[in-house]
Amino acid sequence: MEKNDPIRIVGEEILSDDYAPLKKVSYEQRRRDGSWQRQQREVYANAGGAAVLLHDPTRRTVLLTRQFRIGARLAGIDAFVIEVPAGMLDDASPDQRVRAELCEETGYRAKEVRKVLAFMPNPSSLTEIVHCYLGEYERGDKQGEGGGKEEEGEDIEVLEIDVDEAFRMVEDGRIVDAKTVILLQRLQQELS
Ligand SMILES: Nc1nc2c(ncn2[C@@H]2O[C@H](COP(=O)(O)OP(=O)(O)O[C@H]3O[C@H](CO)[C@@H](O)[C@H](O)[C@@H]3O)[C@@H](O)[C@H]2O)c(=O)[nH]1
Ligand SMILES: [Mg+2]
Structure with missing residues (x-):
């Protein structure tokens, strides 16, 4: 992670991992006003x-x-x-x-x-x-x-x-x- 990275990944949960992993990722984002906001997203980590x-x-x-x-x-x-x-x-x-x-x-x-x-x-x-x-x-x-x-x-x-x-x-x-x-x-x- 870069020093000034506005994103901090704080957790990763594997929801399923059959063909490729489906992850629930928690992260914090530093908003442009400087405050940090926590969010969660589901991401399918499929191959390119x-x-x-x-x-x-x-x-x-x-x-x-x-x-x-x-x-x-x-x-x-x-x-x-x-x-x-x-x-x-x-x-x-x-x-x-x-x-x-x-x-x-x-x-x-x-x-x-x-x-x-x-x-x-x-x-x-x-x-x-x-x-x-x-x-x-x-x-x-x-x-x-x-x-x-x-x-x-x-x-x-x-x-x-x-x-x-x-x-x-x-x-x-x-x-x-x-x-x-x-x-x-x-x-x-x-x-x-
Ligand atoms: N068992 C199983 N097999 C899978 C699954 N998903 C894909 N496969 C198998 O993986 C192979 C995928 O075929 P490819 O020709 O390698 O990939 P593609 O599906 O044509 O992918 C292309 O098109 C996609 C759709 O636009 C693109 O997403 C991908 O990048 C690529 O360009 C197939 O044999 C398919 O049966 C799954 O969930 N389960
Ligand atoms: Mg194909």
Whole structure:
């Protein structure tokens, strides 16, 4: 803790620790008027992630996936969510993970990908940081079927969508997943 840190963590309780720990954290915050205020927040300490959007400039397509997401289901929206290929880091680096996930989920092998940004989907309740990559692909880069790991419950459909249609899907709400919205808007910016 820095000497002038306006935050003091005073306690941490593990509420559950099945897949990743859900913690109740107590802390004191020095307010701008100098007084200290005690607060409690629940935080899910999940792993970071890496995501990649591949674009084929010749066929003018992007490579996306669709899979069931329980959070979307509980939120009452279409739970078969369209996303860029992505995965959780576990112990690997974002550069390694993103290539492995691309291959597992879509069957495509990436030639070259470049990191464009990282974001926190919810810095209040999640510890997660998602590292985002862009790259190009062509039909010949397909090495397998993809689909994800059946033994881990993944059943992932691979989609190749016209790039302008994908941009429209962000605008009209057919694409709502944060990493996918961010990467498609970044690609749109780069292509304009
Ligand atoms: N048993 C169990 N398995 C889980 C649980 N949560 C996830 N898994 C398993 O962990 C794997 C996660 O798949 P990945 O492809 O590595 O991750 P992801 O869910 O696609 O994550 C990406 O998208 C998320 C949603 O936007 C991002 O949060 C994440 O950073 C990443 O970008 C799947 O096999 C899934 O079954 C859980 O609570 N219990
Ligand atoms: Mg995934």
